Amino acid sequence: MLSFDQVKQSLESSGQSHVLQFWPELCEEDRDSFLQELSQLDLHGLKDHCERAAKAATSPPTSLDQHIEPIPPQIIGSTKKSDKTSLANWQNEGLLQISKNRVGVLLLAGGQGTRLGVQYPKGMYNVGLPSGKTLYQIQAERIHKIQELADVKYGSKCTVPWYIMTSEFTLAPTEKFFKENNFFGLKPSNIIMFEQRMIPAVTFDGKVILQGKGRIAMAPDGNGGLYQALLDNKVLEDMKMRGVEYLHVYCVDNILVKMADPVFIGFCVSKGADCGAKVVEKVCPAEPVGLVCRVRGISQVVEYSEIQPETAELRGPDGELIYTAGNICNHFFSRAFLQDVAEKYIDQLKQHVAIKKVPYVDMCGNQVKPTKPNGIKMEKFVFDVFPFSRNFVVFEVAREDEFSPLKNADGATTDSPTTARSALLAQHRRWATAAGATLLVDQGNTLPPTPSVSAGDAALAQCEISPLVSYFGEGLEHLLKGRTLQSPFSLDEKIAKDLQA
Numbered sequence: 001m002l003s004f005d006q007v008k009q010s011l012e013s014s015g016q017s018h019v020l021q022f023w024p025e026l027c028e029e030d031r032d033s034f035l036q037e038l039s040q041l042d043l044h045g046l047k048d049h050c051e052r053a054a055k056a057a058t059s060p061p062t063s064l065d066q067h068i069e070p071i072p073p074q075i076i077g078s079t080k081k082s083d084k085t086s087l088a089n090w091q092n093e094g095l096l097q098i099s100k101n102r103v104g105v106l107l108l109a110g111g112q113g114t115r116l117g118v119q120y121p122k123g124m125y126n127v128g129l130p131s132g133k134t135l136y137q138i139q140a141e142r143i144h145k146i147q148e149l150a151d152v153k154y155g156s157k158c159t160v161p162w163y164i165m166t167s168e169f170t171l172a173p174t175e176k177f178f179k180e181n182n183f184f185g186l187k188p189s190n191i192i193m194f195e196q197r198m199i200p201a202v203t204f205d206g207k208v209i210l211q212g213k214g215r216i217a218m219a220p221d222g223n224g225g226l227y228q229a230l231l232d233n234k235v236l237e238d239m240k241m242r243g244v245e246y247l248h249v250y251c252v253d254n255i256l257v258k259m260a261d262p263v264f265i266g267f268c269v270s271k272g273a274d275c276g277a278k279v280v281e282k283v284c285p286a287e288p289v290g291l292v293c294r295v296r297g298i299s300q301v302v303e304y305s306e307i308q309p310e311t312a313e314l315r316g317p318d319g320e321l322i323y324t325a326g327n328i329c330n331h332f333f334s335r336a337f338l339q340d341v342a343e344k345y346i347d348q349l350k351q352h353v354a355i356k357k358v359p360y361v362d363m364c365g366n367q368v369k370p371t372k373p374n375g376i377k378m379e380k381f382v383f384d385v386f387p388f389s390r391n392f393v394v395f396e397v398a399r400e401d402e403f404s405p406l407k408n409a410d411g412a413t414t415d416s417p418t419t420a421r422s423a424l425l426a427q428h429r430r431w432a433t434a435a436g437a438t439l440l441v442d443q444g445n446t447l448p449p450t451p452s453v454s455a456g457d458a459a460l461a462q463c464e465i466s467p468l469v470s471y472f473g474e475g476l477e478h479l480l481k482g483r484t485l486q487s488p489f490s491l492d493e494k495i496a497k498d499l500q501a
């Protein structure tokens with residue numbers, strides 16, 4: 001820990017001496033914790049950080065729009081358009097890699113869930129499924145299942161390690177939650193949690209914001225803080241030690257995420273890719289998803305907050321949208337590529353500006369909750385390493401099978417607990433009917449085989465299939481064929497055993 005004088009001097013030379021304004025009022029204990037917090041800051045880089053933030057907030061980002069082009073079809077694979085044999089080959093390749101312990105998953109879980117309006121990590125959210133499972137539990141069970149599928153196919157016991165990037169906000173509650181839930185049956189040594197860095201929020205005139213008299217307002221450095229966090233926490237060494245060559249990186253909020261999806265992994269590996277992204281076709285130009293595209297010939301993502309509406313709305317001769325490749329935050333990276341990024345490119349990652357309402361103490365020491373944005377948070381984005389890739393590929397998937405993110409609180413028309421729950425239940429209804437089951441709603445009404453689903457439609461049968469029973473709809477026929485099932489129907493491992501018997 002640095003001494004008070006060292007910290008004071010550094011703050012003065014960065015033009016931030018106001019940070020210690022309330023020091024004389026602090027008790028011994030608060031002084032200690034504040035000094036500790038300040039010692040951990042990158043004090044050398046502070047001046048630069050504050051100046052850059054203030055400058056970025058006042059000068060609009062240079063628009064990339066004129067240089068955007070769609071991704072060329074040659075580098076796109078698709079669960080919708082590629083032929084069945086290719087898909088089966090990719091799946092086998094993916095399972096082979098998994099069976100050889102070469103695949104890991106990495107969860108981006110440092111965010112605060114502000115839009116969802118909860119005080120705890122998003123992964124702990126229960127969207128109200130009949131089973132009451134949280135996002136973390138669903139993900140853990142999918143890891144279990146994919147290990148089992150690879151084991152069965154290639155006859156070897158394998159592990160898919162689960163790396164979880166948290167932040168100061170989410171680490172402690174996430175650890176506690178995993179412990180309380182007995183790590184959802186996974187081996188604790190195969191779950192590696194680590195923390196991303198936090199950086200200070202800054203006012204429009206480049207001053208660090210004091211959140212309390214002895215505390216500065218800190219925010220995680222964006223999901224692109226991943227690369228620094230991999231270095232800080234020696235995660236690449238851990239991967240190397242385990243023999244993990246490929247990583248599936250995903251964000252916490254997508255209830256349909258396919259953990260270590262063998263088809264996607266297999267596609268990327270077969271193409272010799274070092275980096276890849278899953279996309280879905282955008283539903284409308286304004287959908288808040290990043291656009292996977294090329295800018296001046298280089299593959300990258302232009303975030304929804306940074307594209308102009310006129311560009312997003314561009315249409316071709318038949319009225320079809322030109323830019324349709326929506327980023328679902330499911331990325332593939334080879335370990336070699338991540339090593340390269342860490343060694344050569346980490347300082348070149350773009351900084352993005354987010355203007356936010358940041359609670360603060362004013363000059364007189366009053367706590368203020370601003371009603372208008374007052375602060376700048378600088379963030380890095382996980383996909384900003386794509387331009388450094390030497391062989392980037394894109395994999396298009398069906399939205400109804402792979403993308404239903406939880407972003408907003410209930411009441412919103414999109415991306416809410418209700419839409420997430422409905423998407424999962426609809427998928428499981430499709431699996432059950434495809435396996436030959438008939439689903440009955442309350443009064444014995446038979447469900448049409450392919451029900452059209454609207455969010456929260458109570459008239460539809462509820463059918464939930466545990467990931468421990470089926471990962472992508474496989475293995476259900478021998479359990480469900482010819483059966484009539486009363487809603488709500490929950491197929492867990494125990495019921496699966498009974499049905500088999």
Ligand SMILES: CC(=O)N[C@H]1[C@@H](OP(=O)(O)O)O[C@H](CO)[C@@H](O)[C@@H]1O
Pocket residue numbers: 223251288289290291301303304326327328329380381382383405407
């Ligand atoms: C920096 C980043 O990863 N942004 C991602 C991420 O955005 P959110 O702001 O977390 O919703 O998830 C979206 C998909 O849910 C994706 O479209 C977008 O590009």
